[in-house]
Amino acid sequence: MNVLSRLFKIGQAETNSAIDKLEDPIKMVEQGLRDMRENQDAAMRSLAEVKAMHITRSRELNQSKSAEEDLKNKSVLLLKKAQLGEIESEKADSFVKENLIRKAQLAKEILLMKDEVANLEKQVATLEKNVNSIKSGINQWENELNTLKARVKVSSATQKINKQMTNMDSHSVVSMLERMKSKVMQDEALSQAYGEIAEASETNEEKMNKAIENISVEDELAQMKKQLGI
Template identity: 75%
Template sequence: MNVLKRLFKIGQAETNSAIDKLEDPIKMIEQGLRDMHENQDRALKALAEVKAMHIRRSRELKESISQEEDLQNKSVLLLKKAQTGELDKTEADNFVKENLRRKAKLSQEIKLITEDVSNLEKQVASLEQNVNRIKAGIKQWENELGTLRARIKVSSATQKINKQMTNMDSTSVVSMLERMKDKVIQDEALAEAYGEMAESSITHEEKLKKALEDISVEDELAQMKRNMGLSDSKEQSENT
């Protein structure tokens, strides 16, 4: 319990120093919690045993008290019978004396059993308090361990980020941004140039194709007219 308390006081310098020397403080704390669970199991077993003893002695006390009352009632009944003549007085007195001796012995036993029951009640209360304290401690340390795990993760991530930030000053950031801007401008200009080249190439090819198509159509038209014996007005004007 004390080891766990020292480990969870992260804010203290001596605790930090102790934890830094540990190879794995989380595993050590987990082992401490396992030990606490074992202590809880032992405490619960002891509590059950003491409760069983308390129950048994309480029953014995109840039975002894009942026997004592029974002897008292029988003694009274014997004296009444002797008084009414139903029983010889000497015989009745002897029976009553024997009952009183047994009653005296029972009274001593009742006194001892009563003390045992009282002590057992105190032990049960003490053990129940210890068990509840261990349960509360385990719950608290498990919650603390969960918080500690989260804090370690956050701390580790923060350290990595801060380390990266320390390696990157404002000058380097500005320089990096300028280089990125230059590259983007260059890529945009290059894309535009490729677009113009593609448009120019397509236009030239279309013009050439159209010119070839026009020449082919004129030749074919002239040949058809010659085959039909038709004179071309353009040829006649040239001949005259």
């Protein structure tokens, strides 16, 4: 519990120093929570065992009290029968004495059982308090751990973004934009130059084709005139 408390008190300088030295504080907290759950299971088993003992001894105590009361009632009944002459007085006295001896023994046992039941009841109350404390602690630490995990993720992401922003200042951004603009302008000029060259080449080719066509027509016309004797 103390280790977990130190880990979760993020605002304290000593805790921050301790966490910085840990390889993975979140994993340590998770292991601590697993240990607490094991302690909770053990406490629950102990609580169940002590409760069972308390229930058993309470029943035995009630049975002994009933037996004590039964011996008293039987003794009274014997004395009444002796008074009515239904049983000899000496025999009744003998039975009553035996009952009283057994009743005295039960009275001692009852006193001891009362103390034992009272002690068991205190142990049950203490164990229940411990179990509830462990449950409450686990719930608290789990909630704080979930919050801590979320804070770690946000902190990590923020740190990365800030680091990128630190490495990229405004001057470097402007410089990159200027270089990009210059490169685009060069590419555009080069594309325009290729276009003009292609246009010029196509024009010359057309001129050559027309010249060839004209030459062919003149030759064919002269040949036709020759054949006709013109």
